[in-house]
Amino acid sequence: MVKLAPSILSADFARLLEDVKKVEKAGCEYLHIDVMDGHFVPNITLGPGIVKSLRKDVNMVFDAHLMIENPDKYIKEFVDAGCDIITVHVEACTHLHRTIQNIKSYGIKAGVVLNPATSLDTIKYVLDDVDMVLLMSVNPGFGGQSYIPCVTEKIKELRKMIDERGLNVEIEVDGGVKPSNIKEVVDAGADVCVAGSAIFGHEDIDEAVKALRENAK
């Protein structure tokens, strides 16, 4: 069964814990935490302080998606805040292998993220070292954008690369995932689907999660 990772970018920040408790109660496995610095992407969101506060009351897997320049500078802070998985953009890392080792040195899971236009060739030599590959299906920076259709083929290619090497690497897909396209994403090979507006954009979060789960089958 596909894992769901609600993106808190689309939650009500004034009622953040309340919203997060709703997705936890609805059975969502990961909490997707979009960290933006206003440099790597044209938007600013949240830092480790908020993650640390949520950690006290939430038992989901904390999946931090760092959309920041120079991520090495902040990895320890996000680890100390309680993240279970940290993913970094290949486009933001000059020494990608070193950054992956840095994350793993804290005993948590490490992942790499690829923008829609970034080739899978860029992760050929680090695939054996990561726990997750996050494929962006929108250009990063904002929630509520439309899924870019050519990413489906990219998911299939990545699934093939992982299976051919016999690796235990999760594929996460992020951006524009809705009940109308989640089956296409899962059938292509995704293990984890991020959903921001498709979950937090709804009055009834239980119903929104149910719709994603039912349409994924």
Ligand SMILES: O=C(CO)[C@@H](O)[C@H](O)COP(=O)(O)O
């Ligand atoms: O990382 C990002 C955007 O940069 C995502 O995690 C979005 O926040 C997902 O939101 P939806 O596209 O599902 O509304």
Ligand SMILES: [Co+2]
């Ligand atoms: Co994200």
